[in-house]
Amino acid sequence: MRRPDDWIGHDLGRRRVSWTDRDAILYALSVGACADRLDLVFEERLRVLPAFALTLAQWAPDALGAAGAFDPTRAVHGSQRLEMKAPLPASGDLEMSARVTGVWDKSAGAVFDVEVASDHFVATWSILALGRGGFGGDRGPVRPPDPVEEAAWSTVVEIPANAAALYRLNGDRHQIHIDPAAAAAIGQPRPILHGLATLALASLAVAEQTSRHPADMVLLEGRFSSVVFPGEAVTVEGWANGGFRVSTARGVAIAGGRCAFTA
Incomplete structure (x- = not known):
């Protein structure tokens, strides 16, 4: 290889x-x-x-x-x-x-x-x-530090129970998002939501909380830290610089989030 x-x-x-x-x-x-x-x-x-x-x-x-x-x-x-x-x-x-x-x-x-x-x-x-690390290469860019100041806003988003089943119809039909047996094979108690679905859900929350139109977004990014399950609630926190974070009861699910819109 x-x-x-x-x-x-x-x-x-x-x-x-x-x-x-x-x-x-x-x-x-x-x-x-x-x-x-x-x-x-x-x-x-x-x-x-x-x-x-x-x-x-x-x-x-x-x-x-x-x-x-x-x-x-x-x-x-x-x-x-x-x-x-x-x-x-x-x-x-x-x-x-x-x-x-x-x-x-x-x-x-x-x-x-x-x-x-x-x-x-x-x-x-x-x-x-x-399993592909340890080849002596560059470790890459250093992650920016997590914000230490209090969030400017916070909102709770309820994830619909059918969110993963719907999102699969966009093309990502990986079985861990629908089949309990496939989810169990990766150590999860039930099917998980697609990370990109969580990221998009968060961007809608950011747009709403900052009075922007979600279609005016020009930048979106985030790091996936842990899983989100369909049917649970997540907390989205945002900062004045466009940064955001998504958390569940188990901890941070998306860190280093950033969302920007047209002027």
């Missing part, structure tokens, strides 16, 4: 992906948009949530695992970043390119950064491949 850092710069190719307003509406509903938010769920007034872009680009990290960089069954989603360059239309098609922009040695595993670029967005997945 190739050294993990031999994958730096690896070209994952190009792909053209199309979508309709039905896909964008389903996405909005799956991440907590209410039926009375007609600007998010009604085709005649539709504004597409920026994080919908991540469902269009999911093929890239999957392609890296399939190419042999790591064992997908021993890989976890470490963090996510999304930068919007232009709003997504209600329907359309988009060509994307993807490559590995960095590989970091975290001892217990290797982190692979996969960047997907298009005319509308740049998205970066950081995938922690357990």
